Amino acid sequence: xxxxxPLSGIHRRLRLATAIGALLVLLGTYLVSATDRADAAPGxxxxxxxxxxxxxAEFPADCTYSHRLPDDPIIFPGLPGASHMHSFFGAxxxxxxxxxxxxxxxxxxxxxxxxxxxYWVPTLYRDNVPVEPAIATFYYxxxxxxxxxxxxxxxxxxxxRLVAGNAKATxxxxxxxxxxxxxxxxxxPSKDFVNCPSGTMLESYLDFPQCWNGRDLDSPDHKSHLxxxxxxxxxxxxxxxxxxxxxxxxxxxxxxPSRFRLASGPGYTMHGDFFNAWPVxxxxxxxxxxxxxxxxxGHDGRPI
Amino acid sequence: xxxxxxxxxxxxGLLVAGCGTEPGDTTSTSTPPATVRPATGSxxxxxxxxxxxxxxxxxxxxxxxxxxxxxxxxxxxxxARTKDPAWRRLADQIAATRRADLARAHRLLAExxxxxxxxxxxxxxxxxxxxxxLTALRAATGEPFHRLLAEHLRAHLxxxxxxxxxxxxxxxxxxxxxxAADVVRADSADLERLDDLVATRTSDDAQPx
Numbered sequence: 001x002x003x004x005x006p007l008s009g010i011h012r013r014l015r016l017a018t019a020i021g022a023l024l025v026l027l028g029t030y031l032v033s034a035t036d037r038a039d040a041a042p043g044x045x046x047x048x049x050x051x052x053x054x055x056x057a058e059f060p061a062d063c064t065y066s067h068r069l070p071d072d073p074i075i076f077p078g079l080p081g082a083s084h085m086h087s088f089f090g091a092x093x094x095x096x097x098x099x100x101x102x103x104x105x106x107x108x109x110x111x112x113x114x115x116x117x118x119y120w121v122p123t124l125y126r127d128n129v130p131v132e133p134a135i136a137t138f139y140y141x142x143x144x145x146x147x148x149x150x151x152x153x154x155x156x157x158x159x160x161r162l163v164a165g166n167a168k169a170t171x172x173x174x175x176x177x178x179x180x181x182x183x184x185x186x187x188x189p190s191k192d193f194v195n196c197p198s199g200t201m202l203e204s205y206l207d208f209p210q211c212w213n214g215r216d217l218d219s220p221d222h223k224s225h226l227x228x229x230x231x232x233x234x235x236x237x238x239x240x241x242x243x244x245x246x247x248x249x250x251x252x253x254x255x256x257p258s259r260f261r262l263a264s265g266p267g268y269t270m271h272g273d274f275f276n277a278w279p280v281x282x283x284x285x286x287x288x289x290x291x292x293x294x295x296x297x298g299h300d301g302r303p304i
Numbered sequence: 305x306x307x308x309x310x311x312x313x314x315x316x317g318l319l320v321a322g323c324g325t326e327p328g329d330t331t332s333t334s335t336p337p338a339t340v341r342p343a344t345g346s347x348x349x350x351x352x353x354x355x356x357x358x359x360x361x362x363x364x365x366x367x368x369x370x371x372x373x374x375x376x377x378x379x380x381x382x383x384a385r386t387k388d389p390a391w392r393r394l395a396d397q398i399a400a401t402r403r404a405d406l407a408r409a410h411r412l413l414a415e416x417x418x419x420x421x422x423x424x425x426x427x428x429x430x431x432x433x434x435x436x437x438l439t440a441l442r443a444a445t446g447e448p449f450h451r452l453l454a455e456h457l458r459a460h461l462x463x464x465x466x467x468x469x470x471x472x473x474x475x476x477x478x479x480x481x482x483x484a485a486d487v488v489r490a491d492s493a494d495l496e497r498l499d500d501l502v503a504t505r506t507s508d509d510a511q512p513x
Contacts, residue, residue: 078364079363081430
């Protein structure tokens with residue numbers, strides 16, 4: 001499998017970064033309060049952190065549906081037609097033979113247009129007719145771990161390939177899928193399809209693992225080079241904290257769940273594939289400006 | 305502009321903090337982790353005695369195992385469901401080919417030190433009989449059974465030829481590419497036999513009793 005260049009002294013570095021993270025938070029707090037004062041006295045010199053920053057570590061990419069193919073360049077590289085049907089988002093060129101250089105040169109369906117990553121999911125069918133999401137958002141988040149871990153988030157390495165969810169799930173118990181209804185919170189979320197009232201949308205949430213082993217861009221099962229956090233921190237086997245990728249798909253369908261199926265099977269087989277092709281500097285900037293200081297950013301990677 | 309001031313302050317803070325510790329650590333606090341190798345198809349997969357395996361080799365071998373394991377129960381159901389010697393013969397022959405392919409694929413996966421499971425095994429994949437289809441098949445006899453059997457065999461063989469053709473082209477490890485070539489040849493021949501058998505039986509049906 002591909003490996004990233006080794007990171008030297010990761011543990012030592014983590015300890016240091018923890019301290020830096022704490023410093024950052026302190027500094028941020030100071031700057032926000034300083035800004036409050038600055039705003040109260042117009043013209044006064046001083047850093048302006050923005051009084052209205054939202055303290056959520058997040059930057060998004062909204063990527064409209066691009067194309068469908070029975071291909072999977074992570075699971076079945078070089079084998080067109082080997083997969084069940086996938087719906088692709090982001091890079092518009094992705095097929096069975098796609099590699100990182102192809103993505104870097106690709107047009108994209110994402111806002112921001114710098115995100116030329118490829119994202120794909122099993123196609124949803126209603127009555128055996130494909131349905132594509134009206135809205136597909138890929139959030140990069142700093143959450144689910146301690147604040148000092150968030151403050152030391154590292155960018156995803158370019159070329160990383162990752163699969164989340166369980167396409168082989170035989171029931172809800174071995175699945176992390178989550179189905180719900182947009183604007184209908186009264187419908188309880190489920191690991192399988194839910195019955196959404198008309199006027200709403202069927203939505204799927206999927207969280208990717210956020211702890212990287214610091215070494216591999218892929219692994220034999222396409223999953224185990226990353227891990228989910230344990231007790232709000234990354235395990236020692238996967239010590240590098242990267243953004244938590246949250247895939248949110250809104251499908252313009254409602255009603256009887258028995259009419260729905262995924263190309264991979266029932267709703268609990270929902271899974272997502274991510275092939276990271278963000279320009280290194282753009283991803284690094286967003287991690288530094290949005291995730292580590294816990295600031296909600298827009299598509300441009302600037303505070304909202 | 306406003307934010308760049310802040311960034312400058314933050315970066316300055318980081319650098320100051322970094323300078324207070326071991327020099328080697330200063331760069332690692334705010335920069336992304338190291339450069340990475342491009343994700344090309346020639347990744348560092350294990351090297352067998354007969355040459356290196358590329359990701360296409362591994363993926364195809366795993367898929368071949370998954371597909372063969374899904375088809376064998378279909379073929380094994382044939383003797384109990386039909387007395388037609390021609391169908392039995394065809395099923396026997398395809399099963400023998402599948403078992404031989406399966407053994408070769410297992411050997412190659414072991415050589416590559418790769419898991420033998422297919423990541424998408426167990427779900428609706430092209431050319432794979434679903435559990436529901438297998439149940440329906442096991443409940444059928446006579447002509448309906450022959451029809452279902454023909455449909456599943458055709459879907460399997462066509463998909464097998466399709467992916468083996470791609471593996472022959474995009475694979476790298478010589479023994480794997482050779483297996484892919486054998487599969488293309490054998491399964492194309494079996495497809496023809498299947499079509500011939502179906503044609504024979506259809507013309508039989510068309511003749512007056």
